[in-house]
Amino acid sequence: MKVAMVIPPYRYGADPSQWITVPPQGYGGIQWVVATLMDGLLEAGCEILLLGAPGSPVQDGITVSDAVETAEIHAAVEAFGPDIVHDHSNTAALPADTPRPTVSTHHLNGVPELQTNGIYLSRAQRTAAGSVSAPVIRLPVNPARCQFQEAKDDYLLFLGRVSAHKGVREAAAFAHAAGVPLTVAGPAWEKDYLDALLADFPHTVRYVGEVGGSARTRLIARARAQLVLSQPWGGPFGGQWIEPGASVVSEAAASGTPVIATDNGCLPEIVPGVGTVLPIGREITPDDAKGVLASLPTAQVVRETAVDRWGHHTIARQYLAVYKRAVSGEVWT
Incomplete structure (x- = not known):
C-alpha cells in the first residue's frame, strides 16, 4: 500500500534553520x-511519502518531501498517488477537501x-472529542528504538514539556517525598514556571534541557521510574487538559522503566500493567512515595507488556485495517 504520511511542519527550537525531523532531534x-508507525508499515511492505519533516533521514521505502506549505504538500501528495493519506496535522498542513482517501x-x-475518518489515541480522548465509534489505536513502540536496562540508577525521570498541565511540580513533590532525585528533560518555554x-x-x-538520540534513550532506560503526573488544567490551548495518548508511557515501558501516573485522560487506560496510577490531587507522604516505588513491576515485565500491547507490528496492522476501510469508501465520525 502507498501511504502519504503528513505531519505538521515545525521549526526545531534549538536551531530554527532546521525543521523537526522524523525521528526528532x-x-x-x-x-x-x-x-515508530512507519517502522511497522515498512515491515508490512508499504511505500511511504513523508511530508512536513524536511531533512528527515532517508531509508528504503520512504521518500522525504521538502514540501511544507499546504499547496506544496497537496501537489506532492498528488504526484505520489497514494492509496491512503494519513494526516497527523489536523488539517494544519493538508487541505480538508483532499480528493484522496484520508484518515x-x-x-x-x-x-x-x-x-x-478520525482515529483517536484513547477512549478518553475520543469521548472528549464527541465521538463514540471512531477507531482507537494506541501509540506504537519499536523496542529496537529503545534501550533496555534491567538494573536502574537511583533517579526518577520527567520527560516532556516543562509546563503545569504536564505535572512537573507534582513530579518534583513526589520525588522529594520519596527522597530520590528527579531529572527533568524537555523544553521549558515557560521560564517562570521552570x-x-x-x-x-x-x-x-x-534540569537537563531537551535531549535526543542515544542520550535520550539512555536517560529513559536508566531511570528508576518515569513520572507522568498529568493535570487536568492549564493546557497549552486553554481549558481542561485531558492527556490524549502519552507516548512517554509506551516508550518508557519498552525500555523496562515503570511509570507512575495520574488518572488523567488516557493514563488509567494504559498504565496498569506497566506501572501505578495515582488519583489527581492525592497528597503523597514519604511513606506513600516509597511504597509506590517498592510496588512497581519489574523491568522485564514492563518491557514484555509494552511490546505485547503496543509493538509497532501490532499497531501497524491495526492502522492497515483502518486504511482499508477508508480506501473502500467507508466514512465515520
Whole structure:
C-alpha cells in the first residue's frame, strides 16, 4: 500500500534553520510516533511519502518531501498517488477537501477541526472529542528504538514539556517525598514556571534541557521510574487538559522503566500493567512515595507488556485495517 504520511511542519527550537525531523532531534511527540508507525508499515511492505519533516533521514521505502506549505504538500501528495493519506496535522498542513482517501490521527485535546475518518489515541480522548465509534489505536513502540536496562540508577525521570498541565511540580513533590532525585528533560518555554520549580526543589530537581538520540534513550532506560503526573488544567490551548495518548508511557515501558501516573485522560487506560496510577490531587507522604516505588513491576515485565500491547507490528496492522476501510469508501465520525 502507498501511504502519504503528513505531519505538521515545525521549526526545531534549538536551531530554527532546521525543521523537526522524523525521528526528532529532541522534543517531538508526534514525530516519535510517526517514526515508530512507519517502522511497522515498512515491515508490512508499504511505500511511504513523508511530508512536513524536511531533512528527515532517508531509508528504503520512504521518500522525504521538502514540501511544507499546504499547496506544496497537496501537489506532492498528488504526484505520489497514494492509496491512503494519513494526516497527523489536523488539517494544519493538508487541505480538508483532499480528493484522496484520508484518515486523521488526532494528537491533541478537544474536538478536531476535521472529524471525518478520525482515529483517536484513547477512549478518553475520543469521548472528549464527541465521538463514540471512531477507531482507537494506541501509540506504537519499536523496542529496537529503545534501550533496555534491567538494573536502574537511583533517579526518577520527567520527560516532556516543562509546563503545569504536564505535572512537573507534582513530579518534583513526589520525588522529594520519596527522597530520590528527579531529572527533568524537555523544553521549558515557560521560564517562570521552570525558575519556580528549581527554586522550590533545589536539592531534588536536575534540569537537563531537551535531549535526543542515544542520550535520550539512555536517560529513559536508566531511570528508576518515569513520572507522568498529568493535570487536568492549564493546557497549552486553554481549558481542561485531558492527556490524549502519552507516548512517554509506551516508550518508557519498552525500555523496562515503570511509570507512575495520574488518572488523567488516557493514563488509567494504559498504565496498569506497566506501572501505578495515582488519583489527581492525592497528597503523597514519604511513606506513600516509597511504597509506590517498592510496588512497581519489574523491568522485564514492563518491557514484555509494552511490546505485547503496543509493538509497532501490532499497531501497524491495526492502522492497515483502518486504511482499508477508508480506501473502500467507508466514512465515520
